[in-house]
Amino acid sequence: MTMRRxxxxxxGGGLIGAWTAFFLARRGRKxxxxxxxxxxxxxxxxxxxxxxxxGRFPGQYPLSLRAQALWEDIEELIGDRCEFDPSxxxxxxFNDAExxxxxxxxxxSESHGLAIEHLGAADLARRYPWLSGKAVAATFSPxxxxxxxxxxxxxxxxxxxxxxxxxxxxxxxxxxxxxAAGFVLETADGRSFGCDHLVNAAGAWxxxxxxxxxxxxxxxxxxxxQFVTEPFPYFIRPSVQAVDGTVIFRQIPRGNVILAxxxxxxxxxxxxxxxxxxxxxxxxxxxxxxxxxxxxxxHVIRVWSGIEGYLPxxxxxxxxxxxxxxxxxxxxxxGHGFQIGPGVGLCLSEMICDGSTETPLDPFSIxxxxxxxxxxxxxxxxxxxxxAAR
Amino acid sequence: xxxxxxGASAAGExxxxxxxxxxxxxxxxxxxxxxAEAQAGDxxxxxxxxxxxxxxRHEFDGGERAGFCLMGACQDxxxxxxxxxxxxxCTTPVAAGMAIVTEPPAERFxxxxxxx
Amino acid sequence: xxxxxxxVVIVGAGPAGIRAAGILAAQGLRPILVDxxxxxxxxxxxxxxxxxALDMDTLMGTEAGKYKALHADFAALLNRxxxxxxxxxxxxxxxxxxxxxxxxxxxxxxxxxxxxxxAMDRIAPLPGWILPGVFTLGxxxxxxxxxGCLVGRRVAFLGASxxxxxxxxQYRKLGAEVVAVCDTSSFRDKIAALPQLxxxxxxxxxxIAYLAALKRARxxxxxxxxxxxxxxxxxxxxxxxxxxxxxERRIACDAVALGYGxxxxxxxxxxxxxxxxxxxxxxxxxxxxxxxxxxGEGLYxxxxxxxxxxxxxxxxxGALAALAVLHDLGLRSEHDERxxxxxxxxxxxxFQQGLARAFRWxxxxxxxxxxxxxxxxxxxxxxxxxxxxxxxxxxxxxxxxVKAITRCGMGRCQGRVCGPALQEIAAAHAGLxxxxxGRLRGQAPLxxxxxxxxxxxxx
Numbered sequence: 001m002t003m004r005r006x007x008x009x010x011x012g013g014g015l016i017g018a019w020t021a022f023f024l025a026r027r028g029r030k031x032x033x034x035x036x037x038x039x040x041x042x043x044x045x046x047x048x049x050x051x052x053x054x055g056r057f058p059g060q061y062p063l064s065l066r067a068q069a070l071w072e073d074i075e076e077l078i079g080d081r082c083e084f085d086p087s088x089x090x091x092x093x094f095n096d097a098e099x100x101x102x103x104x105x106x107x108x109s110e111s112h113g114l115a116i117e118h119l120g121a122a123d124l125a126r127r128y129p130w131l132s133g134k135a136v137a138a139t140f141s142p143x144x145x146x147x148x149x150x151x152x153x154x155x156x157x158x159x160x161x162x163x164x165x166x167x168x169x170x171x172x173x174x175x176x177x178x179x180a181a182g183f184v185l186e187t188a189d190g191r192s193f194g195c196d197h198l199v200n201a202a203g204a205w206x207x208x209x210x211x212x213x214x215x216x217x218x219x220x221x222x223x224x225x226q227f228v229t230e231p232f233p234y235f236i237r238p239s240v241q242a243v244d245g246t247v248i249f250r251q252i253p254r255g256n257v258i259l260a261x262x263x264x265x266x267x268x269x270x271x272x273x274x275x276x277x278x279x280x281x282x283x284x285x286x287x288x289x290x291x292x293x294x295x296x297x298x299h300v301i302r303v304w305s306g307i308e309g310y311l312p313x314x315x316x317x318x319x320x321x322x323x324x325x326x327x328x329x330x331x332x333x334x335g336h337g338f339q340i341g342p343g344v345g346l347c348l349s350e351m352i353c354d355g356s357t358e359t360p361l362d363p364f365s366i367x368x369x370x371x372x373x374x375x376x377x378x379x380x381x382x383x384x385x386x387x388a389a390r
Numbered sequence: 391x392x393x394x395x396x397g398a399s400a401a402g403e404x405x406x407x408x409x410x411x412x413x414x415x416x417x418x419x420x421x422x423x424x425x426a427e428a429q430a431g432d433x434x435x436x437x438x439x440x441x442x443x444x445x446x447r448h449e450f451d452g453g454e455r456a457g458f459c460l461m462g463a464c465q466d467x468x469x470x471x472x473x474x475x476x477x478x479x480c481t482t483p484v485a486a487g488m489a490i491v492t493e494p495p496a497e498r499f500x501x502x503x504x505x506x
Numbered sequence: 507x508x509x510x511x512x513x514v515v516i517v518g519a520g521p522a523g524i525r526a527a528g529i530l531a532a533q534g535l536r537p538i539l540v541d542x543x544x545x546x547x548x549x550x551x552x553x554x555x556x557x558x559a560l561d562m563d564t565l566m567g568t569e570a571g572k573y574k575a576l577h578a579d580f581a582a583l584l585n586r587x588x589x590x591x592x593x594x595x596x597x598x599x600x601x602x603x604x605x606x607x608x609x610x611x612x613x614x615x616x617x618x619x620x621x622x623x624x625a626m627d628r629i630a631p632l633p634g635w636i637l638p639g640v641f642t643l644g645x646x647x648x649x650x651x652x653x654g655c656l657v658g659r660r661v662a663f664l665g666a667s668x669x670x671x672x673x674x675x676q677y678r679k680l681g682a683e684v685v686a687v688c689d690t691s692s693f694r695d696k697i698a699a700l701p702q703l704x705x706x707x708x709x710x711x712x713x714i715a716y717l718a719a720l721k722r723a724r725x726x727x728x729x730x731x732x733x734x735x736x737x738x739x740x741x742x743x744x745x746x747x748x749x750x751x752x753x754e755r756r757i758a759c760d761a762v763a764l765g766y767g768x769x770x771x772x773x774x775x776x777x778x779x780x781x782x783x784x785x786x787x788x789x790x791x792x793x794x795x796x797x798x799x800x801x802g803e804g805l806y807x808x809x810x811x812x813x814x815x816x817x818x819x820x821x822x823x824g825a826l827a828a829l830a831v832l833h834d835l836g837l838r839s840e841h842d843e844r845x846x847x848x849x850x851x852x853x854x855x856x857f858q859q860g861l862a863r864a865f866r867w868x869x870x871x872x873x874x875x876x877x878x879x880x881x882x883x884x885x886x887x888x889x890x891x892x893x894x895x896x897x898x899x900x901x902x903x904x905x906x907x908v909k910a911i912t913r914c915g916m917g918r919c920q921g922r923v924c925g926p927a928l929q930e931i932a933a934a935h936a937g938l939x940x941x942x943x944g945r946l947r948g949q950a951p952l953x954x955x956x957x958x959x960x961x962x963x964x965x
Contacts, residue, residue, distance in 0.1 A: 038907060039900055045910060130499065150910045158899045167900060230468075230476075230918055230954060231449045235499040255449060278597035278604040278950060282611060285957045294499055296958030297475045299468075301918050303950050405639060405741070405760070409680040410654030414557035431555040436653040443741055444638045451886040454740055456638035458883065458923070460645030460657075461549055462542060463626045463771070465918035465954060466883060476956065480649075483544070483555075 003192045006030045006166070008352060009185055011173050011209055012201035013037075014044035015149075016330045016337060018156040019345025020199055022078070025163035027353045032193055033157065033165055034185070036172040037272075040153025042203055043337070046274075046306025048226060048248065048260040049149045050239055051339045052089050053114055054141040055105040057315050059363040060340065061112035066359055067343025071145060074342075078159035082151045087250065088238035089144030090119075090128070092135040092291070098243045099137040105243075106139045116141055130235060132293050135242075146239055146250055149338060156342075173202075176212045178324050197326045197352045204269045204309040206317075206331030210366070213324045217317055217369045219332050222264040222383055223274035223305035227281055230299045231255030236292070245382055247287040257295065259288055262382050264335070267307040274305035310334045310383075314376035318344055318364035320351065328352065329366055405456055406439040417486040422493075428484045435460065435467050435479035438490065445469060445479055446492045474498050512835050515540060515603065515614055517595050517774060518622035520548020521817050522809025522824030524580045526620050529828035531586040533837055538588040538614060540595060540605065542953075546580050548624050548809075549644055550817045552651040553577060560654050565676055568712060572817065590614075596951035598777045601804065604950075611959040618804045618831045621775045622824055625768035625810035628790075628926050630665070630868050633876060634736030635764065636883050643765025647673050656682045658761025662745045664733060665765040666691040666865035671716040673763060674725060684725045685759045688747055690766075691866045692730035702860025705853050709816075726757070732871065736762050766867050769926060770811045773948035778805050784941035787859045788814060789867050790926070791945040797848050798830035799823055806830055814862075819854035822847050872927055873934030881931065882924040884917020892928065893935050903936050904944045905929055918954055921946040 008024055010017045013035025021033045033039075051071055056064050075081045093099040106116040117140040124131050124138055161167050172188040176198065185193040200209040204221040232255050239250035249259040261284030267274035281303050289296045311317065311332040321327035328351060330344050337344070343359070350357035414429040421438055428437035435457050438445055444454040445467050457467035460480050467479040472489040514530055516523045519541035530537040539546075545553045551573050554560040563570045590607065597604040603614045627642040634640070639658060641649075643665060646657045660683045663670045674684045703710045720727055730750030737744040737756070746756045772793055776782070780793035780801040792813055795801045799808050808827040809820035826847045832838065875881075877890030895901055895911045902908045905915070905928050914928055915921030921928065925946045933940040 038902070038904070041907070041910075154898075154900050154911065161899055169900070229957065232494050233496040233499045276950065277599045279599070281597070281950065282604075282959070285959070289957050294474070296956070298957055299476060299918075299954030300951055300957060301954050302916065302920060405658065406649070406653075407656040407659055407682070408654060409650070409656045409682070410554075410558055410560045412555075412557045412654060413559065429557070431557050433555075433649075433653055436649060436655045440655065448886065451636070451880065453636065454638050455636070456741070458636075458640065458645065459626060459642045460649045461626065461642075462953070463919065464642075464883070464923050468918070468954075476954075480645075481542075481544070 003184070003194045004032065005194045006032045007195060008032070008197045008199060009034060009183065009193050009195040010199040010201055011176070012203055012206065013039035013153070013157060013167065013169065014042060014201060014203050015040065015153045015156070015341040016333070016344050017199065017201035018153050018160055019342045020201060020330070020348045021165045022156055022160040022163065023346045023349035024352060025160055025165045027349055029353065031160070031165045032195070033160065033167045034171050034173060034187065034193070035167070035169050036205070038169050039157040039167065040150070043223070043306040043308035044153045045150050046226070046304055047149045047308070047335070047338050048224070048258060049146050049338065050089070050248070050250070051145040051147060052239070052241070053144050053339070054089060054091055054109045054116060054139060055243070056336070057363075058108045059360070060315070061108070062359050063340050063343045063347065063361065065112060065114070066346065067340045068143065068145070070342035070346065071147065071339075074147070078155055080151070080155040082155055083148035083252070084145060085147070085253070086143065086145040088140060088142045090138050090140050090238045090240045091243055092131070092138040092240060093243050094134055094136060096136075102137065102139045102243055109141065114141060114143060130292055130294050132291055134290055140238065144239070173209065176209060178213070178326070183326065197328065199348060200327065200329045200331060203331060204267070204307045206309060206329065210329060213321060213327055215321055215323045215366060217332060217366055218312055219309045221267040221269045221307050222310050223267040223307055224260045224262065224264045224335060225276040225280040225284060225303065225305055226258065226260045227284065227300045227303040228259070229257040229295070230301050232298055240291070242287070242291065247284060247291060249288055257298070259284055261287065264383050265305060267305065269307050272307070274307050276303045276305050308333065308335055312375045313368070316364055317366045318347070319361050319366065322367050322370070404440040405443045406436055408440050417484060419484055419486065419488040419490065421490045430483075432484045433480055434469070434477060434482045434484045434488070434490070437484040438469075438479060470494055512617040513538070513615060514618045514620065514831055515616035516620040516622060517603070518548065518624055518809065518811065519543065519546035519580075519589070519591070520622060520624050520809060520820060521551060521576055522622035522820040522827070523548070523620070524576055524583070525821045525824035526622065526808060526828035527587050528579055528583055529825055530831065531583055533832055533839075536586065536588055538590060540590045540593045540603070540614065542592070542594045544592055546589070546591070547577060549648055551576055552648055554654065555652050558654045560651065564679060565651065569817070576821070594953055594955070595774055596953060596955050598774065606955050606959050609956060609959060616804070618806065618834070619778060620806045620808055620827050620831065621778060621811060622807075622809040622820070622827075623771040623774050623811040625770050625814060626922065627765040628767050628769040628867065629764060629923055630766050630872055631875060631879055631881050631924075631927050632733045632735060633879050634738065634742070636880050637736055637738050637742050638740065639738065639742030639760055640736055640762045640764055643667060643669055643673055643763045644768070646763035647676065650676060650680065656680060657763065658742070658759065659683060660685045660759045661761045661763060662686045662688065662757060662759040663763045664688045664745060666868065667765050667767050668713045668861060668865060669765065671713070671720055675716055675719055678723060678725065686726045686728060686745065686757045687720060688731040688733065688745070689729040689865070690731050690733065690868050690871070691864060692750065695866055696864040699860040699864035702856055703864065705860065706857040709857060767862060767865055768810055768814050770814060771922070772811060773920070773952045775801060775805070775807050775811065776948040777950060777952070778802070780805065780807065782945065788862045789869070789940065798844065799827035800830055813855060815851070815855045815858050819851055819858070822851040822854065826851060867926070869930055872930035875931060881927050882914040882917060884919050885913040887912050887914035889931055892931055896932065896935050903932065903938070905932050905946055906944060908932055909946060915946045920949065
């Protein structure tokens with residue numbers, strides 16, 4: 001068996017893997033991107049498509065802002081706009097306690113230089129007459145945006161391929177190990193790859209790769225129930241999210257409203273399925289009509305979910321392995337990987353090419369799972385516990 | 391529709407032909423504000439298409455549509471009521487007082503009111 | 507007796523569902539019969555809506571007896587079953603159906619589920635097929651039976667189906683001018699299928715009689731036709747095609763009824779857990795069942811929604827599915843009718859395999875379909891959009907990925923209409939056998955449901 005030698009192998013053809021491949025190729029590295037199915041098919045392709053900046057984990061702002069600048073440049077970068085739309089994001093509160101929470105989020109956002117508009121009930125009624133009186137306050141972040149997740153990953157992978165990346169689809173990594181001369185990977189179809197650097201961007205399946213190097217993270221699969229309505233006249237411009245987590249929605253210019261609801265539902269990474277229980281669809285429908293009553297007669301035409309990797313502290317693993325030189329992890333994006341995707345890819349390429357990145361990534365080290373990890377407050381309300389509890 | 395070649399009708403007549411008579415109560419309804427008559431038991435689709443050549447304008451291609459499968463599968467015959475309800479014309483019976491609009495009531499969305 | 511408490515739910519009140527309900531009721535069960543329609547009968551045995559002076563004897567001809575018997579049996583059953591018309595099943599989870607009736611949400615729990623959701627026309631797009639005035643062949647018949655309406659004044663019938671000639675005769679009887687009956691399959695195809703068609707000689711003879719009647723009435727009949735376009739600006743004005751001898755013809759008309767046989771409505775069976783296999787004879791993905799219709803634990807499929815067989819086969823398979831339910835509940839009757847029903851069903855389905863051979867799905871024409879023709883009428887996605895997406899570097903091959911990139915099959919009908927054509931176009935473009943590009947997966951809701959449906963306590 002002949003081994004294919006390359007500089008970097010990336011396991012996982014999702015958004016993270018594709019962007020990492022793209023930026024490494026721009027730095028002249030020879031890259032093989034290995035994907036067990038087809039590029040962009042899992043959570044990278046089935047997520048809500050939000051490029052939200054406000055309300056993120058505080059330690060993520062440098063990375064997020066760096067990523068947003070890349071999104072704003074996406075057409076320049078990869079030659080495809082992918083329906084990128086700087087529509088802004090409206091974070092809404094249903095009561096005073098939630099309003100205070102929004103104010104805290106806003107203070108963090110503003111400390112990182114993000115412009116936030118603070119809106120009261122009267123502002124909301126004037127600016128968004130379609131919102132019900134249930135929303136009493138909101139913060140609006142004009143720099144937040146959306147894009148079409150179904151299009152982005154294939155487009156980035158295509159751009160990476162044009163820069164010389166070898167994209168290998170329908171190829172499952174069975175074994176990966178570190179030898180003196182570098183990494184050796186063996187795949188289910190009998191191929192083998194050798195490389196100096198290995199990137200584990202295998203999404204909900206990344207735990208298995210980490211384990212091959214004696215490293216673990218309490219990763220579990222889940223998916224947000226999502227649905228889309230029939231098209232009707234375009235009137236909802238920013239994407240809207242309730243800070244209580246019940247509903248997040250946006251309308252695309254074609255007229256369809258897309259919704260993601262909580263709690264997230266159990267997913268099955270072995271059978272590759274993330275079915276949406278009807279009760280979740282109904283709950284999401286109720287929450288949406290409570291916020292936008294004009295939608296009550298519009299029809300839901302399709303529901304779906306995708307398999308995402310989650311970690312109990314609701315932040316991802318990004319950075320070097322603690323056990324193996326040359327191995328880098330980027331997984332467990334907990335439902336917010338879409339926005340930071342290009343930033344993560346750029347940072348990984350810098351770590352591999354330069355040995356470090358200017359963007360602070362310490363909070364995302366896999367080292368944190370050596371000790372006890374604090375569960376995020378969102379954890380209990382955003383999942384169906386039987387599926388999520390570990 | 392604005393004149394033109396609609397196949398069914400030079401003189402604005404309907405696309406469908408009522409070939410078999412029906413003994414039923416006459417009901418009045420409106421299509422895009424214009425008064426119309428049908429018989430109880432008529433599907434909304436038949437009630438509209440016996441007097442007009444088309445049902446609705448398509449969202450994306452801008453062309454007009456008159457339904458297709460006529461049995462509730464293709465979802466190509468949804469019309470609106472003035473109050474904003476969605477009605478699948480081929481499976482909805484016409485009822486007295488219905489106010490049908492063939493274009494979405496855009497104003498309703500702009501102001502965000504659920505009804506009226 | 508605990509088994510008697512078992513809740514059996516049947517979805518679809520066509521011949522399969524009604525026969526299943528009858529057998530269960532005869533055993534003392536009170537099945538719930540859920541149907542989206544306003545009146546029982548399904549599509550083929552659709553009843554005239556109230557007050558319509560339609561003579562079904564004339565319209566149904568030799569089949570009128572079966573039509574009347576089924577509706578009479580249904581009427582006699584009504585007080586022994588829980589019949590729920592106007593009820594759309596949109597989702598399923600844990601032996602519970604989620605339904606919407608009159609704009610309100612309800613759920614129905616079940617121990618055993620018989621899915622008898624029927625079929626719709628299989629459609630091959632051609633230039634002009636989305637014009638107002640083009641309808642499915644089944645739809646053209648449905649609107650005649652149910653509403654007493656003709657879809658136009660000068661009607662052309664196009665496709666590959668024995669129902670072309672039946673529908674044309676019905677239209678003619680009720681006063682339409684039938685300007686052409688254009689069959690895309692050839693006389694040779696029919697000869698090749700004769701051995702299988704001989705399985706049910708009576709039905710074969712009926713088909714020949716329809717054609718003879720049309721000939722006598724001097725209705726222009728064409729076979730081996732290559733459709734070129736349906737013409738018109740804002741509605742149909744003509745059908746253009748090449749006849750079997752290669753002459754191009756243009757026939758003025760104001761309506762076209764289009765159909766290439768039937769495809770099963772399998773979306774509910776899929777959400778309920780049925781597995782699918784590709785059937786090369788029909789060139790369709792069909793749910794996998796045993797000979798009595800078992801498709802999984804507590805899941806039974808019957809009628810055209812399980813395998814295309816026609817109304818007689820639907821009755822037989824409905825009866826078999828109900829007997830399978832009874833058998834699995836431990837309620838066996840002394841006289842076992844199943845062997846006879848199985849033989850009958852096999853014979854009827856063999857006949858349908860013959861029909862699929864005689865009236866061929868136009869694979870080559872779909873492969874050649876011109877780039878500007880819309881394939882998905884919901885989202886307006888053209889054949890060219892599909893091919894361009896596939897041609898892109900790392901472009902999709904599987905139809906679900908094609909859907910993700912192009913939106914073909916993503917609209918209100920969820921690919922019911924465009925799915926079979928999409929498969930052929932994708933397979934031809936990839937140079938693969940059609941089964942290699944997969945099938946569009948079903949997703950809830952099975953049909954659109956309004957956001958404002960309110961939850962209701964279970965009845």
